[in-house]
Amino acid sequence: MAFLTLHTVSQQLKMTTVISVILPDSPRMDEPMANRKVLYLLHGLSDDGTMWLRRSMIENYAERYGLIVVMPSVDRSFFCDDVHGQNYFTYVAKELPEYMHKVFNVSLSKKQNLIAGLSMGGYGAMKIALTFPEQYFAVGSFSGILALETLTMIADEKAIHDFPFVAKEFPNVATTLLNPINLLNKEKDLRIYVSCGLQDELIIASKLFEKKAKEQGVEATFVYPEGNHNWYFWDKQVNEFLHFALDEKENGKN
Secondary structure (H helix, E strand, C coil), rough: EEEEEEEEEECCEEEEEEEEEEECCCCCCCCHHCCCCCCECCCCCCCCCCHHHHHCCCCHHHHCCCCEEEECCCCCCCCCCCCCCCCCHHHHHHHHHHHHHHHHCCCCCCHHHHEEEECHHHHHCCCHHCCCCCCEEEEECCCCCCCCCHHHHHHCHHHHHHHHHHCCCHHCCCCCCCCCHHHHHCCCCCCCCCCCCCCCCCHHHHHHHHHHHHHHHHCEEEEEECCCCCCCHHHHHHHHHHHHHHHHHCCCCC
């Protein structure tokens, strides 16, 4: 597979940003770009868009499935809009796919696009997919912060200072659209995969999300294997998610 680093100006971020992209190389160009599935793969709080390449085997997985993988960098934004004047949510959810379509002719069709991420990226992926289910056929969260209720319990003064754009919604945690748990709706046509390690302190967020999903009658797959908040777990889980979303989809399973 080929690897491309794009340094490009974003309208929503009002600055130059970096996008890491895995693309088919010359021997694998048997399938047009527009026919390939596109995975938007989101990073965690302390990482950037290169970390999936550095710490996982995502290029191998992309080769296996013939995927295009797009890995943006979003700093410590929690995929929120109006972070010091920058709109990270709108950038990833809208501007980035449209840019990839215009430059590489990748499809914007729901049936061709999926999104996933780890920790903060799992939060972002779920929030984006549940907000715009018409854009993705599958979403994956690995150790994701899928219920802001969890942050209200563990956030200290430093966290509140660092992330005021999230903390301001703590009083409205039961209703705010920044909380993925509030976006659950059984009418949304979306394949949902959630995993978290049993030794991960953030597991309560996935468990709360699962409880709400069952109450809402939302079909989703929840996986809680042995594991902690680390790359050993996330590398395995992105592979499991792709099997869930692509192999089972091709086999006609729903």
